Amino acid sequence: MAVELTFELQLLSHYHVGSGFAGEIDSFLLRDGDGVPAIRGTTLAGLLRDGLERLLQMPAVRQRYGEGARHPLGGGYCSSGASCPVCRLFGTPAGPGLWKISSARPGGLERPAMEIKDRFAAVHRVRINYAARRSQPRSLFSLERGDRRLAFVFTAQSAAGREVNVEDVALLVAAARNVRHLGSSRRRGWGECVIGLRGIQGVEDAGFPAEPAKVQEHFWERILAFCAGEIERDVLLTPVNRAVENKRSLPDPVSLLKEALRQPEEPQVIRLLARAAEPLVLACRAEAGNMFESVQAVPGRAIFGSLIRRAAEQVGDSLLPDLIKELFFTGAVVLSPLWPCLKKDTLVFPGLPVPRDTGMCKYFSGYNGHDKEERGLFLLASIDGPGDEYCPQCYGIYELRDSKVETPLVAGTGFVAVHEKPRKIEITLAPEMHVSIDNGTGRALPRQLFGYTALPAGTCFWGEICFRSRAVWECFAKIFNLGEDRAFSLKVGKAAGRGYGTLRLHAGRLQRAEEREGFNSPLRERVKEGEERIRFTFISDTVFVDQWGRYCCEPDQRWLEKILGFPVEVEDEDVFVCATERDGFNRLWGLPDQRKVIIQAGSTWRLKVPGGVKKEMLDRMCRLEAAGVGEYRWEGYGRVAFNLLEEKIQLPKTGVSLPEELLTELLTDTTDHFMRRDSAWSREVNELLDKRLDEVVKEWPGGERKQLALLARWLYRQRHCPVEELEEKLSSMGWPSENIIKYLKDYCDPGRENKIWPPGKGQDRLKRLQELLEELAGKSRNSCEFTRAVEALAGRLAGIGADVKEEV
Numbered sequence: 001m002a003v004e005l006t007f008e009l010q011l012l013s014h015y016h017v018g019s020g021f022a023g024e025i026d027s028f029l030l031r032d033g034d035g036v037p038a039i040r041g042t043t044l045a046g047l048l049r050d051g052l053e054r055l056l057q058m059p060a061v062r063q064r065y066g067e068g069a070r071h072p073l074g075g076g077y078c079s080s081g082a083s084c085p086v087c088r089l090f091g092t093p094a095g096p097g098l099w100k101i102s103s104a105r106p107g108g109l110e111r112p113a114m115e116i117k118d119r120f121a122a123v124h125r126v127r128i129n130y131a132a133r134r135s136q137p138r139s140l141f142s143l144e145r146g147d148r149r150l151a152f153v154f155t156a157q158s159a160a161g162r163e164v165n166v167e168d169v170a171l172l173v174a175a176a177r178n179v180r181h182l183g184s185s186r187r188r189g190w191g192e193c194v195i196g197l198r199g200i201q202g203v204e205d206a207g208f209p210a211e212p213a214k215v216q217e218h219f220w221e222r223i224l225a226f227c228a229g230e231i232e233r234d235v236l237l238t239p240v241n242r243a244v245e246n247k248r249s250l251p252d253p254v255s256l257l258k259e260a261l262r263q264p265e266e267p268q269v270i271r272l273l274a275r276a277a278e279p280l281v282l283a284c285r286a287e288a289g290n291m292f293e294s295v296q297a298v299p300g301r302a303i304f305g306s307l308i309r310r311a312a313e314q315v316g317d318s319l320l321p322d323l324i325k326e327l328f329f330t331g332a333v334v335l336s337p338l339w340p341c342l343k344k345d346t347l348v349f350p351g352l353p354v355p356r357d358t359g360m361c362k363y364f365s366g367y368n369g370h371d372k373e374e375r376g377l378f379l380l381a382s383i384d385g386p387g388d389e390y391c392p393q394c395y396g397i398y399e400l401r402d403s404k405v406e407t408p409l410v411a412g413t414g415f416v417a418v419h420e421k422p423r424k425i426e427i428t429l430a431p432e433m434h435v436s437i438d439n440g441t442g443r444a445l446p447r448q449l450f451g452y453t454a455l456p457a458g459t460c461f462w463g464e465i466c467f468r469s470r471a472v473w474e475c476f477a478k479i480f481n482l483g484e485d486r487a488f489s490l491k492v493g494k495a496a497g498r499g500y501g502t503l504r505l506h507a508g509r510l511q512r513a514e515e516r517e518g519f520n521s522p523l524r525e526r527v528k529e530g531e532e533r534i535r536f537t538f539i540s541d542t543v544f545v546d547q548w549g550r551y552c553c554e555p556d557q558r559w560l561e562k563i564l565g566f567p568v569e570v571e572d573e574d575v576f577v578c579a580t581e582r583d584g585f586n587r588l589w590g591l592p593d594q595r596k597v598i599i600q601a602g603s604t605w606r607l608k609v610p611g612g613v614k615k616e617m618l619d620r621m622c623r624l625e626a627a628g629v630g631e632y633r634w635e636g637y638g639r640v641a642f643n644l645l646e647e648k649i650q651l652p653k654t655g656v657s658l659p660e661e662l663l664t665e666l667l668t669d670t671t672d673h674f675m676r677r678d679s680a681w682s683r684e685v686n687e688l689l690d691k692r693l694d695e696v697v698k699e700w701p702g703g704e705r706k707q708l709a710l711l712a713r714w715l716y717r718q719r720h721c722p723v724e725e726l727e728e729k730l731s732s733m734g735w736p737s738e739n740i741i742k743y744l745k746d747y748c749d750p751g752r753e754n755k756i757w758p759p760g761k762g763q764d765r766l767k768r769l770q771e772l773l774e775e776l777a778g779k780s781r782n783s784c785e786f787t788r789a790v791e792a793l794a795g796r797l798a799g800i801g802a803d804v805k806e807e808v
Helices: 041-056 059-069 085-090 166-177 212-227 253-261 300-315 320-329 470-480 557-564 615-627 674-697 702-717 723-731 738-743 761-779 783-807
Strands: 004-011 099-101 121-129 134-145 151-158 193-201 268-276 291-293 333-335 339-344 347-353 358-361 409-411 415-417 430-437 444-454 460-467 486-491 502-512 533-538 579-586 591-599 604-608 640-642
Touching (some): 041 059, 041 085, 041 151, 041 166, 253 320, 300 333, 300 470, 339 415, 460 470, 460 615, 615 640, 674 761, 702 783, 761 783
Antiparallel strands (some): 004 151, 004 193, 099 151, 268 460, 339 347, 339 460, 358 409, 486 502, 533 640
């Protein structure tokens, strides 16, 4: 059983952990897909590693550990033969460490956070020329300041199947206590923090205290007692879990599976809905330089590998080869990729690759939607005469230099949501930059910048798993500890032990292949009996091998009939296929795997069925959609669909409701978070300004509104004053001060008109503005919020004044 430690990182000052990208300011905070600040597991692992390195260099600890505490400083690693505690706990390039560190998010906020709009605070800095004691030219920069009120929560989980002893936990807790700063500008007072243990799970030592704070002191005292010579190291090596002995006991799972495979074949399908709890990095082999770019769907081979790791946790490694062979290689279990979904509130619309026999407008690319410039999908196979190769919604409408603009159709790409009005699923990949740190100086190493372009947290997916029979599903559920209408988690992709790759899934109800929900459109509604023409679309990459073991991409009619199980006719102009090569790598051998030639997802054949579709053909199509075709189907290859996105088919108007387990996930018990209160307060202030600002502005008619820019600058300078003092200063604005009247009375013009508050209408202006300030003070709970409200008011007035100035 894995040991899981929950830590809380409490900030003592403002911090900055940058995302590596600029916009309105030069360096933004790193945030999750829902806009909430986050700290990646890579950063936390580096902090804990540095804390443990410094701990081991203390004389008392170094004396007790001897040569075992010697760790190469400056970013080095131990050799594979002898491993120090640092490399054992956090890993080396040769192998992973014991602890997997998650990303940290603010405690008390659900994941993903709802209705949270964090307001960033920009801090401006300038570099100084020490010789001239002046600012250097072109050296002004700005960064986003993280709020010191934040308290981040993260977990450290031991690797599956590895035994954890007291020393492993105690050193990690001690390393956390030794962390005092994070992020940039730590030498200038930023990033002060403390990390404390808040919970521990998976341990079996009855002598541990019940309170988490006392558990932390318990492990810390054992390290101190060892350094003081009061206990021997054998006490620290006492295991706190017994991972090997705690495997779930199944009565010979291989025999149980073989018995299930003897049952009559009756395909069953279970639908999966998933949400990315952390960013996903599922990179292709062809990464560009030092940037790993993630694909837009979760490949089936990633799900396959993650399920195998889950099985190893449940039944151990010794039975895995036989289980993999009987479950997957025989076709008893078939996986699909996880395709992206279009999410609207609590509903999701399943997405699928765009068929390659459809086209879209080249200049107004997109699909049917609310945007008036979006165009629909059009069948390329229906092109017969002149003009058919152009977008029918644009052809002949737009003109350039008295000539018609040609708007050709191009093949559709990406994913489309199965909806009454099919819409393109826009997936915005989230780039995140990382840099290697010199452990000796604590600064970034030169030429060591790399990045991940990841699928953002909160992205929703869907997929399917097909089983040969219900008995196979029941055996599968026991081996992998799954069940119907149950949620579970998997780790997929790169950096899964450093804050990436957590996928939260929900398994639906088991259904017969003929009754499967599929793509929100049952097969018997897409294909009717007696139909003579059907579309055969690959919705995942597919691998075909002929009788000589060669990869093929354009099988002939005879071979196609063998795959489908019924006679068909196909012409060359009805084939829309795109093929590519895909490399692989065998980690066991350490050598490249065989290069596969695959048919890419979206490839389509338009087939003619002599005599029309019959009932037994529909049954065959149902089985093909559930079980797939071709090779490597256990890795998500070979998924197909018939008559996908046909215009004559009535597509569904409503989507699939997300299960409650996928909607939100609380990191801690409390939900009354200051970020939620701040977001609600900001909405109230903006609504008040939207409602009352027009009443204030109308007192400045026409060109006089340019004075609002002057008033905005004055309010911004006085934003820290209490409301009473601000009203008093506001009433005296535009008049000379008492000192000027006292010392320069001979030069003052007592009859000079106040342009801000002129006679007559000036008092109405002042009254309106003072009433608005009082209402803003009533909405604010403290002086900081009132200051922010005055800043918002000043920004609104400055915008109005600037617009008038430009008009004048």
